[in-house]
Amino acid sequence: MKTRVAVIYGGRSGEHEVSLRSARSIIDAMDSGKYEALHYVISKEGKWSPRPILPEPGGNPGIDVVFPALHGTFGEDGTLQGLLELAGLPYVGAGVLASSISMDKEMMKRIAAARGLPVVDYAVVPCNGAWKREFGFPMFVKPANLGSSVGISKARNEEELLAAIELARQYDRKVIVERGITGREFECAVLGNENPVASVPCEILPSREFYDYEDKYELDQAQTVIPADLPPQQTAELQRLAVECYRAVDCEGMARVDFLFETATGRLYINEINTIPGFTSISMYPKMWEYSGLPMPKLIDRLIELALERHETKQRLRYSK
Ligand SMILES: Nc1ncnc2c1ncn2[C@@H]1O[C@H](COP(=O)(O)OP(=O)(O)O)[C@@H](O)[C@H]1O
Numbered sequence: 001m002k003t004r005v006a007v008i009y010g011g012r013s014g015e016h017e018v019s020l021r022s023a024r025s026i027i028d029a030m031d032s033g034k035y036e037a038l039h040y041v042i043s044k045e046g047k048w049s050p051r052p053i054l055p056e057p058g059g060n061p062g063i064d065v066v067f068p069a070l071h072g073t074f075g076e077d078g079t080l081q082g083l084l085e086l087a088g089l090p091y092v093g094a095g096v097l098a099s100s101i102s103m104d105k106e107m108m109k110r111i112a113a114a115r116g117l118p119v120v121d122y123a124v125v126p127c128n129g130a131w132k133r134e135f136g137f138p139m140f141v142k143p144a145n146l147g148s149s150v151g152i153s154k155a156r157n158e159e160e161l162l163a164a165i166e167l168a169r170q171y172d173r174k175v176i177v178e179r180g181i182t183g184r185e186f187e188c189a190v191l192g193n194e195n196p197v198a199s200v201p202c203e204i205l206p207s208r209e210f211y212d213y214e215d216k217y218e219l220d221q222a223q224t225v226i227p228a229d230l231p232p233q234q235t236a237e238l239q240r241l242a243v244e245c246y247r248a249v250d251c252e253g254m255a256r257v258d259f260l261f262e263t264a265t266g267r268l269y270i271n272e273i274n275t276i277p278g279f280t281s282i283s284m285y286p287k288m289w290e291y292s293g294l295p296m297p298k299l300i301d302r303l304i305e306l307a308l309e310r311h312e313t314k315q316r317l318r319y320s321k
Pocket residue numbers: 120140142146147148149150152178179180181182185206210211212258260271272
């Protein structure tokens with residue numbers, strides 16, 4: 001009997017198209033001798049086809065495990081994970097809390113900072129726009145809960161800052177401002193439940209002022225270097241921080257942890273953690289694992305194994321006296 005894997009993709013977020021590409025690569029890489037892929041497509045309007053997952057335990061008898069391949073809002077942020085918890089289905093990747101914390105750039109920083117992990121200086125912009133300025137320009141302005149660089153701007157002066165805040169506000173009621181870091185960008189893949197492990201890291205070389213939406217998905221000009229050209233101790237430090245960040249947000253399954261390296265000070269900062277990283281043919285999460293000795297079919301085996309393991313552990317828990 002093959003394991004029936006419901007791959008859920010598409011979705012209402014701005015990363016709908018990226019999700020279609022991620023799902024395609026995941027399904028193509030799945031060992032067809034072991035798995036039967038069931039397609040669950042969510043339209044940009046939120047309509048499911050062929051049918052939605054039902055929130056009742058036992059209500060989805062044709063599914064053995066779910067692979068959420070949705071990026072961003074309503075897929076990576078804990079909402080879908082909540083449905084899967086209600087349904088009692090095993091699923092790949094982070095649970096509800098880790099998903100929602102990781103999606104929120106402020107919460108993630110708070111949690112990481114509480115563990116003593118390095119995050120860049122930031123402030124949440126209140127509705128009246130006034131906050132205590134503790135760092136200067138350039139600044140990065142971001143909607144707190146989004147991805148793919150949507151709504152993010154670099155501000156070099158007051159005028160740009162106001163415009164950037166206004167833009168970010170269109171995407172989220174919570175807007176954050178960060179000190180701009182001049183230097184390099186790195187990424188590291190993490191995999192596991194209780195004992196997460198880090199991959200060989202990579203470096204991203206944006207072709208634009210920063211790694212914006214066009215650079216990520218349209219221009220095809222950004223370059224990636226794998227393994228990242230770093231001295232061994234810095235590689236080890238980056239991997240350690242990636243795993244620490246993963247643990248701090250209580251992540252399970254997988255995540256990609258992204259870093260900013262400040263050239264002037266030599267300091268490494270955790271920028272963000274993505275609990276459903278891109279899985280397209282050019283995405284770094286599977287590439288970093290491939291380089292680390294885990295080709296995509298094996299990576300998928302492992303992710304499904306981790307999903308089933310977690311489910312089994314949780315089934316032993318009691319929910320009432
Ligand atoms: N504080 C910062 N300093 C310098 N560059 C930044 C900073 N924050 C973000 N960037 C740039 O903007 C890109 C997108 O920001 P990020 O926080 O990763 O958002 P997203 O979740 O949309 O990927 C980063 O890859 C980097 O190029």
